Amino acid sequence: xxxxxxxxxxxxxxxxxxxxxxxxxxxxxxxxxxxxxxxxxxxxxxxxxxxxxxxxxxxxxxxxxxxxxxxxxxxxxxxxxxxxxxxxxxxxxxxxxxxxxxxxxxxxxxxxxxxxxxxxxxxxxxxxxxxxxxxxxxxxxxxxxxxxxxxxxxxxxxxxxxxxxxxxxxxxxxxxxxxxxxxxxxxxxxxxxxxxxxxxxxxxxxxxxxxxxxxxxxxxxxxxxxxxxxxxxxxxxxxxxxxxxxxxxxxxxxxxxxxxxxxxxxxxxxxxxxxxxxxxxxxxxxxxxxxxxxxxxxxxxxxxxxxxxxxxxxxxxxxx
Numbered sequence: 001x002x003x004x005x006x007x008x009x010x011x012x013x014x015x016x017x018x019x020x021x022x023x024x025x026x027x028x029x030x031x032x033x034x035x036x037x038x039x040x041x042x043x044x045x046x047x048x049x050x051x052x053x054x055x056x057x058x059x060x061x062x063x064x065x066x067x068x069x070x071x072x073x074x075x076x077x078x079x080x081x082x083x084x085x086x087x088x089x090x091x092x093x094x095x096x097x098x099x100x101x102x103x104x105x106x107x108x109x110x111x112x113x114x115x116x117x118x119x120x121x122x123x124x125x126x127x128x129x130x131x132x133x134x135x136x137x138x139x140x141x142x143x144x145x146x147x148x149x150x151x152x153x154x155x156x157x158x159x160x161x162x163x164x165x166x167x168x169x170x171x172x173x174x175x176x177x178x179x180x181x182x183x184x185x186x187x188x189x190x191x192x193x194x195x196x197x198x199x200x201x202x203x204x205x206x207x208x209x210x211x212x213x214x215x216x217x218x219x220x221x222x223x224x225x226x227x228x229x230x231x232x233x234x235x236x237x238x239x240x241x242x243x244x245x246x247x248x249x250x251x252x253x254x255x256x257x258x259x260x261x262x263x264x265x266x267x268x269x270x271x272x273x274x275x276x277x278x279x280x281x282x283x284x285x286x287x288x289x290x291x292x293x294x295x296x297x298x299x300x301x302x303x304x305x306x307x308x309x310x311x312x313x314x315x316x317x318x319x320x
Contacts, residue, residue, distance in 0.1 A: 182258030266303025
């Protein structure tokens with residue numbers, strides 16, 4: 001019994017010592033791992049202040065390089081400028097003309113001085129009725145002819161100036177009359193470009209049905225039924241802004257009728273106006289064309305659109 005108790009006591013002591021050893025080893029291992037992890041985490045810490053300083057230094061370096069390149073370009077451009085110190089400005093009073101030709105009066109004066117010098121040298125005088133008198137007569141005749149030519153040229157110039165002034169005045173008067181005529185107001189009425197029923201109404205606050213497209217869409221204009229080949233007339237006085245072609249409305253004409261209002265006529269054929277033409281209400285601007293593929297179900301029609309400063313307006317509110 002004593003031996004067994006002694007053995008059990010030894011085993012307990014051994015187990016206790018082993019447990020203490022194991023716990024000590026585990027504790028030491030835990031401290032070691034913790035220190036190692038802390039060291040690794042410190043290696044991953046980013047120093048933001050250092051990074052910002054490096055970025056700022058790099059930015060300053062780039063800016064300095066750009067400034068140096070700019071100064072070099074300006075200096076090079078300055079060296080390429082050609083400067084002539086002998087250059088004389090056109091408005092200067094000291095400008096000299098090396099090709100200046102003496103005026104006729106100066107030439108005559110010089111010739112007179114030469115004759116006087118010749119006479120003083122002792123040459124014989126020219127008798128009356130001789131070559132000197134003939135030259136004087138020719139000179140008088142030339143001066144008379146020059147005067148007549150100058151008067152004729154002056155008269156022609158006055159005639160041309162008066163004619164040009166009259167033409168300019170006429171053009172300005174026509175333009176001003178046209179400008180006064182283009183004064184369409186919201187309260188004014190439009191005449192129908194063609195007599196027919198409205199196939200598709202104007203609608204910009206809700207969609208309407210388009211039979212050919214088989215879908216509901218907004219409609220910035222009205223579509224008026226017409227017969228192919230029927231004449232289309234201007235709904236108001238105006239000036240043709242453009243003649244163009246569009247895939248949806250075919251050949252079309254846009255007319256300025258004043259105060260920001262414009263009319264667009266689509267689905268046209270045999271257009272009889274051009275850009276810049278002035279049209280009066282009732283003038284024929286074209287005929288009805290065959291419908292485009294966008295209006296094949298609706299049949300022949302006229303696309304009629306009214307805008308104010310580019311914004312669609314219901315034309316039915318102005319049509320009589």
